Amino acid sequence: MVMERSEKREVLQIRDGVSEVVSRSVVKEVSLTVFVNGLNLLTLLTSGDFVEELAVGFLLSEGLLGDRGDLLSIEVDESGPTARLRITRELEELEKLRGRKTVTCGGGRGTTFHRAGDFLERGPVRPDFRVAPARVYALMEELNGRSSLHRETGGVHSSALADTREILFFREDIGRHNAVDKVHGACFFNCVSTTEKLLLTTGRISSEMVVKASRMGVPVLISRSAPTGLAIDLAQREDLTLAGYARGRSMVVYTGRERNGD
DSSP: OOOOOEEEEEEEEEETTEEEEEEEEEEOOEEEEEEETTEEEEEEEEOSSSHHHHHHHHHHHTTSOOSGGGEEEEEEETTTTEEEEEESSOHHHHHHHHTTOEEOSSTTTOEESSOTTSOOOOOOOOTTOOBOHHHHHHHHHHHHHHOHHHHHHSOOEEEEEEOSSOEEEEEEESSHHHHHHHHHHHHHHTTOOOTTOEEEESSOBOHHHHHHHHHHTOSEEEESSOBOHHHHHHHHHTTOEEEEEEETTEEEEEEOGGGBOO
16 A cells, blocks of 8 residues: 555645635654554654654664564554564563653654663774765755655655665655664665665754664765764764765765765
């Protein structure tokens, strides 16, 4: 079943002093309840598509899944929607984590079970990985051009995994962190390595976004928006190249400038 991601609403539009009633598209927002080993772990506010990838991507970013052997089963009911996962973690450990839940600054009611300063199990990163700025500009242009839902509603963020040639996975959601988790889930289900890839996003880079990128194991995180101070500190610690304001033919590299491929 393909879920409609937008809906029409009648609104009053005021432009140049003229008022008129028109029909506008708005993005849908649904609550996804995630059960893990029978425990109601959390509810994510999402656009409602790629539910399997979102649920698995979230568990990956929280360190609850490591490889495919850790996921025993997953069942999705899109009418809820709900996602029910069985993983190799003990129920007692999950219950302790649930008590540590933190609502983040991300749109769409972001949630994490860890503080930003917690130890990250960083994936293997190639220190000699390089990317030319021209390729970053081209990939960001493609990212911005792919989102038909954003052009229709203006209500979603986009994220993508790319190599130095092309975008491999593109996802979008009302929450920028959800879009990243969907990309992470897509990599998991398609057995795609992230060690020599770029993670692209349209959203602000806060600390939890750096944590997600670090868990994914990508060496480079690029956004068209700005990072926070804590995000920069974490990226420096995790040997992550972090760049923001990637628009047109310019960007600001905050950490990891040695990966400049010029």
